[in-house]
Amino acid sequence: MQGGKFHSGSIKHLRILIITSCTGEKTVSPPDQLSLLDFQQGAAHVRARERELKEFFTPAGEIYTGEQHVRLMRGLSALRTCSDLRPLDSALWILSAGYGLIPEDRKIAPYECTFATMKTRELRAWADHLQVPKEFRSTVAQPYDLTLILLGDNYLQACQLDDKVKFGGLTVLFCGQGQAKKIPRLPNVRIVTLSNAEAKRFSCGLVGLKGEVASRLLQKLAAENDALLRLKDPAFNVLSWLDEAALGASAPLRETKSGSAPSSSPREKCRANPAVDHVIQLAPSWQDKPHRQKLRYFIPEWDDLVDPDYDFLNDQHSGGSSDWSNEVYAHQMYPEPNYDGLLMSRAVAEKSKKKKERINALGVHRFLRVPREFPIMGDCGAFDYIMEEKPPYPTEDVLDYYTRLDFDYGVSVDHLIVTATEHQKKFRYDLTIHNAEEFLKEHRKAGLKWEPIGAVQGWDAESYAKAAAQYVKMGYRYIGLGGLVRTASPEILRTLRMVHEVVPKGVGIHLFGLARLKVIRQMADLGVTSVDSASALRRAWLGDDDNYWTLSGRHFRAIRIPEAGKSFRAKRMVSEGRASGDEVARKEEQCLTALRRFDKGKGSVVDVLATISEYDHLITPDRTMILEGIRETLEAKPWKTCPCSICKRDGIEVIIFRGNNRNRRRGFHNTYVFYQFLQKALNGEAVPSGGEQDRNQLELSQLVTP
Numbered sequence: 001m002q003g004g005k006f007h008s009g010s011i012k013h014l015r016i017l018i019i020t021s022c023t024g025e026k027t028v029s030p031p032d033q034l035s036l037l038d039f040q041q042g043a044a045h046v047r048a049r050e051r052e053l054k055e056f057f058t059p060a061g062e063i064y065t066g067e068q069h070v071r072l073m074r075g076l077s078a079l080r081t082c083s084d085l086r087p088l089d090s091a092l093w094i095l096s097a098g099y100g101l102i103p104e105d106r107k108i109a110p111y112e113c114t115f116a117t118m119k120t121r122e123l124r125a126w127a128d129h130l131q132v133p134k135e136f137r138s139t140v141a142q143p144y145d146l147t148l149i150l151l152g153d154n155y156l157q158a159c160q161l162d163d164k165v166k167f168g169g170l171t172v173l174f175c176g177q178g179q180a181k182k183i184p185r186l187p188n189v190r191i192v193t194l195s196n197a198e199a200k201r202f203s204c205g206l207v208g209l210k211g212e213v214a215s216r217l218l219q220k221l222a223a224e225n226d227a228l229l230r231l232k233d234p235a236f237n238v239l240s241w242l243d244e245a246a247l248g249a250s251a252p253l254r255e256t257k258s259g260s261a262p263s264s265s266p267r268e269k270c271r272a273n274p275a276v277d278h279v280i281q282l283a284p285s286w287q288d289k290p291h292r293q294k295l296r297y298f299i300p301e302w303d304d305l306v307d308p309d310y311d312f313l314n315d316q317h318s319g320g321s322s323d324w325s326n327e328v329y330a331h332q333m334y335p336e337p338n339y340d341g342l343l344m345s346r347a348v349a350e351k352s353k354k355k356k357e358r359i360n361a362l363g364v365h366r367f368l369r370v371p372r373e374f375p376i377m378g379d380c381g382a383f384d385y386i387m388e389e390k391p392p393y394p395t396e397d398v399l400d401y402y403t404r405l406d407f408d409y410g411v412s413v414d415h416l417i418v419t420a421t422e423h424q425k426k427f428r429y430d431l432t433i434h435n436a437e438e439f440l441k442e443h444r445k446a447g448l449k450w451e452p453i454g455a456v457q458g459w460d461a462e463s464y465a466k467a468a469a470q471y472v473k474m475g476y477r478y479i480g481l482g483g484l485v486r487t488a489s490p491e492i493l494r495t496l497r498m499v500h501e502v503v504p505k506g507v508g509i510h511l512f513g514l515a516r517l518k519v520i521r522q523m524a525d526l527g528v529t530s531v532d533s534a535s536a537l538r539r540a541w542l543g544d545d546d547n548y549w550t551l552s553g554r555h556f557r558a559i560r561i562p563e564a565g566k567s568f569r570a571k572r573m574v575s576e577g578r579a580s581g582d583e584v585a586r587k588e589e590q591c592l593t594a595l596r597r598f599d600k601g602k603g604s605v606v607d608v609l610a611t612i613s614e615y616d617h618l619i620t621p622d623r624t625m626i627l628e629g630i631r632e633t634l635e636a637k638p639w640k641t642c643p644c645s646i647c648k649r650d651g652i653e654v655i656i657f658r659g660n661n662r663n664r665r666r667g668f669h670n671t672y673v674f675y676q677f678l679q680k681a682l683n684g685e686a687v688p689s690g691g692e693q694d695r696n697q698l699e700l701s702q703l704v705t706p
């Protein structure tokens with residue numbers, strides 16, 4: 001097979017470069033954020049201002065919340081978290097109008113500054129000052145297998161593309177038709193023009209369109225072995241190909257890479273492990289938990305599975321490659337689940353053809369390997385169609401879906417009201433209410449047994465309360481408030497107070513996407529009966545200084561030991577001749593050995609730090625290593641005292657930041673810690689709090705919340 005030629009040896013070294021633009025919307029926007037004026041005053045001034053904004057420091061890859069960035073990151077993070085990075089390596093660079101061209105892990109302060117509004121001459125001068133043309137040229141000249149460029153007109157201008165720019169590998173450049181005419185013909189570059197027609201075709205506003213198509217392309221790359229070969233063919237229609245992704249194949253990474261991978265796949269075939277496919281039993285201690293009288297904690301399920309027999313010493317999957325048939329869920333690894341229920345979105349359930357077939361055949365309980373009495377809530381995942389005019393699911397179809405998969409709770413089809421869709425807020429509000437009404441009516445008519453939850457959207461406390469009152473009147477016994485993830489706690493409490501006034505006792509209230517320990521008791525007192533959140537899980541691999549949580553309330557930095565064979569930076573060092581492959585691999589091995597020896601009481605903190613810093617310096621010479629956080633981790637050895645079954649078994653491996661099997665285990669451990677605190681908080685006991693703690697409760701998208 002032709003595709004095999006490309007993949008058989010080289011996929012392990014597949015290098016992807018993505019260059020995207022900064023967006024005005026950011027996770028943090030303090031009033032005194034940096035402005036163009038600050039940047040114009042030079043580096044020393046910027047550093048001083050950054051010190052003032054220290055608490056808002058965020059990696060560039062996480063700071064932007066504009067549509068393009070969010071959509072792009074969805075594709076990218078699907079790759080990273082679901083595929084454990086095996087065949088893929090990617091480097092995201094962001095063209096910032098304040099900082100210039102920067103890698104995604106560079107921590108930056110929030111700023112307000114864009115190329116989009118600059119006049120040509122000002123733009124040129126400022127781009128030159130930031131050395132954008134020079135940095136752009138040296139970055140794209142590297143021998144990448146694929147480069148994606150997602151820059152708006154002014155951002156492209158800042159790069160000053162001319163016929164002298166050399167692209168080191170196949171490059172796909174997305175831009176508007178006008179801009180396409182101005183770009184010189186360049187070897188290796190394929191221009192894909194996007195217009196309103198494509199916005200319509202991909203159900204996505206123009207603002208986020210580049211992010212959407214790039215995200216689809218990344219998913220295609222993971223799913224199809226000959227994707228790169230196709231892209232190289234000038235006659236190949238890229239947009240039609242990406243359009244196919246809409247048909248339920250939005251992120252088939254884990255599934256496709258394993259079981260159904262064609263024979264040309266470089267990945268080892270996955271072998272099923274019959275021992276993993278069993279339904280857990282619920283211990284009486286779990287069934288009688290008193291906190292549940294007040295509030296239940298659901299965890300969203302996003303294919304969070306690990307290999308129970310993972311070989312940490314050789315970094316090998318026991319089943320060849322990862323698949324549902326050889327991996328376990330968190331609740332299979334603990335004596336009892338660290339949550340009171342699961343929440344599964346339709347987009348997740350129907351993520352790939354194979355998964356859809358499995359879940360339809362088994363039902364959602366058997367698929368997730370929990371007994372029938374374990375509560376599972378289903379929703380339609382409003383974030384997945386946020387930019388579409390209407391939700392893609394008709395009510396009738398959704399009722400059938402919840403019934404077929406045997407959910408315990410089904411949420412009516414809502415439509416999110418966010419800043420980006422501000423102009424449609426009334427339309428979306430009314431649509432959500434209308435859907436809820438139809439949902440309940442049809443549910444009754446069909447005499448369905450699962451409990452319907454009426455999804456409420458709104459834009460302030462008053463609008464939420466008004467809708468809630470209507471739902472009660474319709475006859476709902478359970479309502480769910482959505483769209484509050486980015487709202488500050490005081491405003492959420494104000495909303496709850498107003499909702500509480502119109503919702504009688506006995507009607508349950510679910511809060512979607514947030515579970516903040518600091519206010520959880522207050523929320524319960526205001527009538528909230530359930531919440532869901534995956535923050536604890538995801539902090540394990542998002543963010544820097546709070547990857548590993550402990551029962552003492554302290555949070556620790558996980559120790560990053562990138563896999564030499566997979567790390568983009570490590571490979572770049574080798575490809576640029578700055579280090580030999582052997583040298584990188586040797587240093588990597590030394591780090592792992594030093595850590596394991598340290599765990600056994602051999603070697604000092606100083607020695608281990610020196611070894612780690614040497615490796616880190618070798619592969620990331622441009623980054624100042626944050627040794628202090630690692631020193632704290634090593635000195636406290638928190639993995640040694642954690643009573644959870646994962647830490648007891650896998651010990652120090654859990655705190656090493658490296659691949660799915662360590663990172664997700666750490667996430668499961670964090671969920672265990674979170675659940676302990678949640679129970680305490682609801683039972684009226686004090687839980688560790690303070691700024692750090694509160695921050696950890698927040699979803700990534702709302703770090704700004706006080």
Ligand SMILES: [Zn+2]
Pocket residue numbers: 642643644645646647648669672
């Ligand atoms: Zn643990």
